[in-house]
Amino acid sequence: MDHSRVPVLEALQEFRRRGDTVFGPPGHRQGRGVDPRVAEIVGLDVFRSDVLSLNGLDDRRQSQGVISKAQELMADAVGAEHAFFSTCGSSLSVKTAMLSVAGPGEKMLLSRNAHKSVIAAVVVNGVEPIWVHPKFDAERHIAHPPEPDDVRRRLEEHPDAKGMLLITPTDWGTCADIRGVARVCHEYDVPLIVDEAWGAHLPFHPALPAWGMDAEADLVVTSVHKMGGAVEQSSVFHLQYDRVSPEALKQREDLLGTTSASSLVFATLDGWRRQMVQHGHDLLEAAVRRAHRIRATAGELPGLRPMGQEVVDEGLAAEFDPLKLVIDVRELGISGMQAAEWLRTHRHVDVGGSDTCRISASITHADDDGTEKILLDSLRALVESADTIERQPPVHLPEASALELEQAMLPRDAFFAEVDHVPAERAAGRIAAEMISPYPPGVPVIAPGEVITDEVLDYLRSGVEHGVLIPDAADQSVKTLRVVARH
Ligand SMILES: Cc1ncc(COP(=O)(O)O)c(C=O)c1O
Numbered sequence: 001m002d003h004s005r006v007p008v009l010e011a012l013q014e015f016r017r018r019g020d021t022v023f024g025p026p027g028h029r030q031g032r033g034v035d036p037r038v039a040e041i042v043g044l045d046v047f048r049s050d051v052l053s054l055n056g057l058d059d060r061r062q063s064q065g066v067i068s069k070a071q072e073l074m075a076d077a078v079g080a081e082h083a084f085f086s087t088c089g090s091s092l093s094v095k096t097a098m099l100s101v102a103g104p105g106e107k108m109l110l111s112r113n114a115h116k117s118v119i120a121a122v123v124v125n126g127v128e129p130i131w132v133h134p135k136f137d138a139e140r141h142i143a144h145p146p147e148p149d150d151v152r153r154r155l156e157e158h159p160d161a162k163g164m165l166l167i168t169p170t171d172w173g174t175c176a177d178i179r180g181v182a183r184v185c186h187e188y189d190v191p192l193i194v195d196e197a198w199g200a201h202l203p204f205h206p207a208l209p210a211w212g213m214d215a216e217a218d219l220v221v222t223s224v225h226k227m228g229g230a231v232e233q234s235s236v237f238h239l240q241y242d243r244v245s246p247e248a249l250k251q252r253e254d255l256l257g258t259t260s261a262s263s264l265v266f267a268t269l270d271g272w273r274r275q276m277v278q279h280g281h282d283l284l285e286a287a288v289r290r291a292h293r294i295r296a297t298a299g300e301l302p303g304l305r306p307m308g309q310e311v312v313d314e315g316l317a318a319e320f321d322p323l324k325l326v327i328d329v330r331e332l333g334i335s336g337m338q339a340a341e342w343l344r345t346h347r348h349v350d351v352g353g354s355d356t357c358r359i360s361a362s363i364t365h366a367d368d369d370g371t372e373k374i375l376l377d378s379l380r381a382l383v384e385s386a387d388t389i390e391r392q393p394p395v396h397l398p399e400a401s402a403l404e405l406e407q408a409m410l411p412r413d414a415f416f417a418e419v420d421h422v423p424a425e426r427a428a429g430r431i432a433a434e435m436i437s438p439y440p441p442g443v444p445v446i447a448p449g450e451v452i453t454d455e456v457l458d459y460l461r462s463g464v465e466h467g468v469l470i471p472d473a474a475d476q477s478v479k480t481l482r483v484v485a486r487h
Helices: 007-018 036-042 044-048 053-057 066-078 089-099 116-125 148-157 178-187 246-256 263-299 336-347 369-388 411-415 454-466
Strands: 082-086 107-111 128-132 135-137 142-144 164-167 192-195 219-223 235-239 324-328 358-362 419-423 480-484
Touching (some): 007 053, 007 263, 036 044, 066 082, 066 263, 082 089, 082 246, 082 263, 089 116, 089 192, 089 219, 107 148, 148 164, 148 178, 164 178, 178 192, 235 246, 336 358
8 A cells, every 4th residue: 555645634625725614623723713822832733633534624515535555554564454533532432332242241361460541441331350360570579461371361361352462562562472362362253452541652663562453363552642643532442353344343432432533643653654664773773772772771770670580581571662661769769649749840850660660661653863852861860869759658568469359240230330438447338330440551450340359458548648549439548448337
């Protein structure tokens, strides 16, 4: 296919050349009505490119096939049979992907280290989750994706499950053996969905971890805005084989998606695909070299322990994304959250993620010598200033087994049940009616339907005292919990 073509960008250019006068949304009329004080900050071009797809980029009948041609080019670029653009982020795409595999009351295998959007999908879609527990790394206190044998065991126990959802790469850059898991799923003739929200760059360089479509997954969801170059909320579904029908995927997407998709999302997805096909290899090669260099230099700084290939060598993960710089800061005597806050306040550097033990920074094709220097200089400054950062009470990190809570009710039934609000001291033994997800990374520690334990409460409460944020809890201080009422 001709990857120099960019159907959405070309249609946008043509729309502007024609100078159409629009009487439909958006009401700002491509910027004519925008308050100049807004334009001064975000730029008028944002509004000039904000055009509806119907009677805008394309005509009422979509006879130019603008979006479908762009999707075909995307599919071709990444080795998928079909690609569909979504403008609602992977949070929504994950729900759609799950809906196209299992309906209400049907079983689905889900990796328990899932992002909160997966647990939300379980509640919204009404599927019965069959959790596959991730591999817990006690030393680093993180979860790595489950292995093919873990999936096989659960499929043996639940041969009526309709499919499996795997999350890889994790927020911390460790990756699953996608091919191994896909083959197990296919032995049972069920599809594998991969939440590859962090993996939009993977198809474009062979030194990067396996890309789901190459590794025999059936349906892969990406967030191109995370590691790629499209604007926020740009998500793509990639589909192959015949275990998930494109028709079902499209219709279920239609259940949840917006009717006013953003052309900014479409246009930047289109441009990203062209850029990656034409220059992706060189850009990512440079980014990988840069990330290796930064990791090596950061590793020489006292108190910083960047995670690297050793997680693979230790057999904890199948692969590792070198572009994720995950640095354990515990030896500095501070938490990752404190390090992240210090870097923002004192160096104006915003790292992508942090938790009790570490910070994470993603290196992308957009980084250059300047950003490399800023990151390394600010890490040096952090190390030098660590002694001045106020010590805080430690977070009580639980044993891995304590994080595997008993599921006493279906998440959907618990979420919509009659509820009580109980003080944390009296919450152990009660069934959660809410999700409780420290953010980032937004992986629920407690999901609706799970039985709350003292160990998990101690972890969450000590975390909050230390500055962990739990935006989805009804009481973000976790002094009270929303639990299923007893009758
Ligand atoms: C593994 C995973 N899946 C899905 C999502 C949701 O993606 P988005 O922010 O594009 O909605 C995230 C977001 O952080 C994520 O980490």
